Amino acid sequence: MVLRLRIPDDVARLIRTLHPAIKKKVRAALETIVSAPITGKALKEELAGLRSYRIGRLRIVYRLVGDQMVEVVAIGPRRYMYEETFRKIQADDG
Numbered sequence: 001m002v003l004r005l006r007i008p009d010d011v012a013r014l015i016r017t018l019h020p021a022i023k024k025k026v027r028a029a030l031e032t033i034v035s036a037p038i039t040g041k042a043l044k045e046e047l048a049g050l051r052s053y054r055i056g057r058l059r060i061v062y063r064l065v066g067d068q069m070v071e072v073v074a075i076g077p078r079r080y081m082y083e084e085t086f087r088k089i090q091a092d093d094g
Contacts, residue, residue, distance in 0.1 A: 003064075005034050006071040014075055022058070026075065029055050033062060037070050046086050054078075061085045 007015070007030075015026055032039055033053055040051035040062065050073060053060040059081045061073045074085045 003034050003037060003067075004069045005030060006065070006069055008072065011072050011075055022055075025055050026058070026060070029053055029060055030072070033060065034070055037062075037064055043082070047082060047089070050085070050089075052081075 015023060018026065037051070040053035040060070042048075043050045043052055043061070047061075050061055050063050053062070057077050057079075058075060059078050060075050061081065063071050063073060065071050074081065074088060076084060
């Protein structure tokens with residue numbers, strides 16, 4: 001089953017600014033995630049309910065919305081990706 005993919009505007013802008021080689025890897029990763037959403041690693045604690053897919057030093061953090069959609073939450077380097085994702089989720093909930 002292939003799911004729909006939702007990418008927020010800020011993440012789409014980031015993808016457009018990436019180097020073409022990295023952009024190609026991100027697009028391939030997004031196709032993989034949409035076709036097999038449990039491919040990524042399930043996150044824990046404050047980020048429970050999210051999954052992370054690794055592309056070299058980058059991570060794609062996403063969540064499953066129901067059984068029909070994958071929503072990308074953030075894309076960025078692993079170094080600070082999880083802290084930024086937590087802050088973004090707190091801001092969205094607040």
